[in-house]
Amino acid sequence: MLSKPVYEALPYCYVAIGSVTLLLLEQPLAHLSAVIIYLLGSKVYVLRSNNRRTDAKKRRKKGWFPSPLYEHIPALCLLIAILLSKLNSKAAPVFALCLCSYGLYVFFRRLSYRKHRYFEPKCL
Numbered sequence: 001m002l003s004k005p006v007y008e009a010l011p012y013c014y015v016a017i018g019s020v021t022l023l024l025l026e027q028p029l030a031h032l033s034a035v036i037i038y039l040l041g042s043k044v045y046v047l048r049s050n051n052r053r054t055d056a057k058k059r060r061k062k063g064w065f066p067s068p069l070y071e072h073i074p075a076l077c078l079l080i081a082i083l084l085s086k087l088n089s090k091a092a093p094v095f096a097l098c099l100c101s102y103g104l105y106v107f108f109r110r111l112s113y114r115k116h117r118y119f120e121p122k123c124l
Contacts, residue, residue, distance in 0.1 A: 011048065014041025015075065022082050035079070042075035049110065073112070077103030 002010075003121055018038025038041045051073070063070055081099040 011041045011045035014038065014044065015078075017041075019078075019082055037074075038075070042072055045075070046071040072099055074103040074107040077106070084117070 021034035
């Protein structure tokens with residue numbers, strides 16, 4: 001069994017490894033592997049995040065996006081920003097910065113509703 005700090009850091013490590021691999025390596029197979037590792041890290045994070053939601057189900061708003069896509073919006077924004085930063089265009093860094101900012105905004109916004117709950121019996 002993994003210790004709690006290692007266990008909690010795993011999805012972030014997957015995303016970081018995928019991001020660094022995308023930025024540093026140029027081979028297409030490395031890019032494909034990096035995207036897969038990045039998305040798997042995002043998937044692990046979403047699974048944990050959904051388990052730790054503290055907002056009531058009846059207060060959640062229904063949106064246009066399907067739930068699996070909606071949950072991955074912050075990770076997809078950051079992934080697209082990383083891919084845009086590799087382009088040699090003048091406008092690409094601006095769009096990458098905007099996407100990165102939006103992805104981080106959504107990530108931290110959702111983080112405020114996802115805290116691990118502990119069972120506390122109610123006394124009468």
